[in-house]
Amino acid sequence: MTANDVNVTGVSWDLNDLYASPNDPALRRDLDSAAERAAAFAAKYRGTVNVPAGPSPDWIAGAVAELESISEQAARPAIYAGLLHAADVRPPAHGALVAMTQERGSEIRNLLLFFELEWIGLADEPARQVIESETCRRYRHFLASARRYRPHLLSEPEEKLLEDKANTGSRAFSRLFDELLSSLLFEVEIDGEKQSLNESALLALLYDGRRHLRQAAARSLTQGLEANSLVLTFIFNTLVQDHAVDDRLRSYPDPMASRHLANEIDPATVEALMIASEEGGDVAADYYKLKRRLLGLDELWDYDRYAPIFPETAATGWQPCRELVLSAYHDFSPRMSEIAALFFERRWIDAEPRDGKRGGAFSASTIPSVHPYVLVNYTGRARDVMTVAHELGHAVHQYLARDHGYFQCDTALTMAETASVFGEMLVFDRLRRTERDPRAKLALLCGKIEDTFATVFRQIAMTRFEQHLHAARRQEGELSASRVGELWLQANARVYGDGVRLTEDYRWWWAYIPHFIHSPFYCYAYGFGELLVLALYEMYQREGRSFVPRYLDLLAAGGSEAPTTLLQRIGVDVMQPSFWQLGLRPIRAMVEEAKELAASLT
Numbered sequence: 001m002t003a004n005d006v007n008v009t010g011v012s013w014d015l016n017d018l019y020a021s022p023n024d025p026a027l028r029r030d031l032d033s034a035a036e037r038a039a040a041f042a043a044k045y046r047g048t049v050n051v052p053a054g055p056s057p058d059w060i061a062g063a064v065a066e067l068e069s070i071s072e073q074a075a076r077p078a079i080y081a082g083l084l085h086a087a088d089v090r091p092p093a094h095g096a097l098v099a100m101t102q103e104r105g106s107e108i109r110n111l112l113l114f115f116e117l118e119w120i121g122l123a124d125e126p127a128r129q130v131i132e133s134e135t136c137r138r139y140r141h142f143l144a145s146a147r148r149y150r151p152h153l154l155s156e157p158e159e160k161l162l163e164d165k166a167n168t169g170s171r172a173f174s175r176l177f178d179e180l181l182s183s184l185l186f187e188v189e190i191d192g193e194k195q196s197l198n199e200s201a202l203l204a205l206l207y208d209g210r211r212h213l214r215q216a217a218a219r220s221l222t223q224g225l226e227a228n229s230l231v232l233t234f235i236f237n238t239l240v241q242d243h244a245v246d247d248r249l250r251s252y253p254d255p256m257a258s259r260h261l262a263n264e265i266d267p268a269t270v271e272a273l274m275i276a277s278e279e280g281g282d283v284a285a286d287y288y289k290l291k292r293r294l295l296g297l298d299e300l301w302d303y304d305r306y307a308p309i310f311p312e313t314a315a316t317g318w319q320p321c322r323e324l325v326l327s328a329y330h331d332f333s334p335r336m337s338e339i340a341a342l343f344f345e346r347r348w349i350d351a352e353p354r355d356g357k358r359g360g361a362f363s364a365s366t367i368p369s370v371h372p373y374v375l376v377n378y379t380g381r382a383r384d385v386m387t388v389a390h391e392l393g394h395a396v397h398q399y400l401a402r403d404h405g406y407f408q409c410d411t412a413l414t415m416a417e418t419a420s421v422f423g424e425m426l427v428f429d430r431l432r433r434t435e436r437d438p439r440a441k442l443a444l445l446c447g448k449i450e451d452t453f454a455t456v457f458r459q460i461a462m463t464r465f466e467q468h469l470h471a472a473r474r475q476e477g478e479l480s481a482s483r484v485g486e487l488w489l490q491a492n493a494r495v496y497g498d499g500v501r502l503t504e505d506y507r508w509w510w511a512y513i514p515h516f517i518h519s520p521f522y523c524y525a526y527g528f529g530e531l532l533v534l535a536l537y538e539m540y541q542r543e544g545r546s547f548v549p550r551y552l553d554l555l556a557a558g559g560s561e562a563p564t565t566l567l568q569r570i571g572v573d574v575m576q577p578s579f580w581q582l583g584l585r586p587i588r589a590m591v592e593e594a595k596e597l598a599a600s601l602t
């Protein structure tokens, strides 16, 4: 399939709402003006926030409004440069603009940084008076949540030392990991020809219909990781220990505490989510037994997990994709569909695959005074249609939350995937209801089930693995690759049960997951988001139309409150362990439906 076959050629975005071109004088003017305003801000406010009697609410309200306005002005050029670069990474001018705007952005941020430090340093009582004042109402969550790091901050000279040394410490090891993995080439024989593939091309082979190819790809990945085991194991040990040192210096009670704080979520809620997911996980083994039968295999091995049930045949053109997504959105809420339609009508979406364009997909919220921009690489596969539904979900969320301003429009990580996954559900549900061909319907269901497993059970297992990894490093000292492999197999065996057999190779597959390196304990947020959306979708099915305005309010609230507060408002209590069952139920129902469909086919 090519871009021409699906009529997506020429579907590119128009960045004029940010700047006319890289040479637009307005871009330099914004940077110069933001720098001047930042210097004036520092001259006016430095030393006036953390004062003995506390600052007046008026003073802080004025300061935060100005700070937000400067920050937005300073961000605009860097955001434009980032989008320009994503659309075509090749012209050196694009890379240079990214670097220039980042450097100028850092300069401006450094001038402004004192404000947050003084605010966090202020004693609790005077801070409370400001936070609870009517004058600062608009910035309440911003002001309150900045202070959650207060118990964990060190003195200014200590913070500076840690910041400086991190570049040759933990950040250097993270970068070594990235550079090592992106330089690895994996040998695979395809159609009698030996090929050297990079990691993403190799992993794509795990979705191939030909079993010998999947098997060869799995083997080759293992060999590549094993050959670099000395460096990879060393990086893991170092970073896990570095995390422990940080936790000790900053008085975090356990390895997950800093992540929970960043996510604005309490540890008991996360543990309830993890236990519910683990206890409900037997549905995975159940499903993989069905998949084994559908593929006609004696055993389903780890390299068979992503095998297609049937080969994909017809592509979906760009226009039919647009109509499908918009009408599925419209059935739920005309307002949502109207907003999503703007992205097509006003060229806020870049969809054609092009040389030099970044892979993958995203929705960039940009700044509240403009609007989001969406990037996808559309080739007409069923997966691509879901990606469009996903990114437009993000886009609608970001668009609706703009009123809260630059500091409070973005949601916490745990809520960030709500609208995107919900958007996918709307399109999936529409297809499920209208698809007449039982084989196509079964393929659709299996795809959704496997995606859901990957974001719920697999991510929770990875989080459990990380917990055991950090605990083992603290108790046993430096860990060998085989010990890490043992912990990895244990955590994964629990997901697949007797549904999937794990090869000896699989014991190495912890070693290429970037989340463990870059953002420890990140993975549970995926499980949180997916189960939350499945539960919200159940509510919608049950309550019908009355659910819609509450859902739109939830999106429009953006990051103006903590996730638990926002969810309570819509009638969701994530603190209740039973809540997560609501999200698990539809997963079981989908597996049952797949079983019935499969039975009707034979």
Ligand SMILES: [Zn+2]
Pocket (backbone or CB within 6 Å): 390, 394, 417, 420
């Ligand atoms: Zn997303």
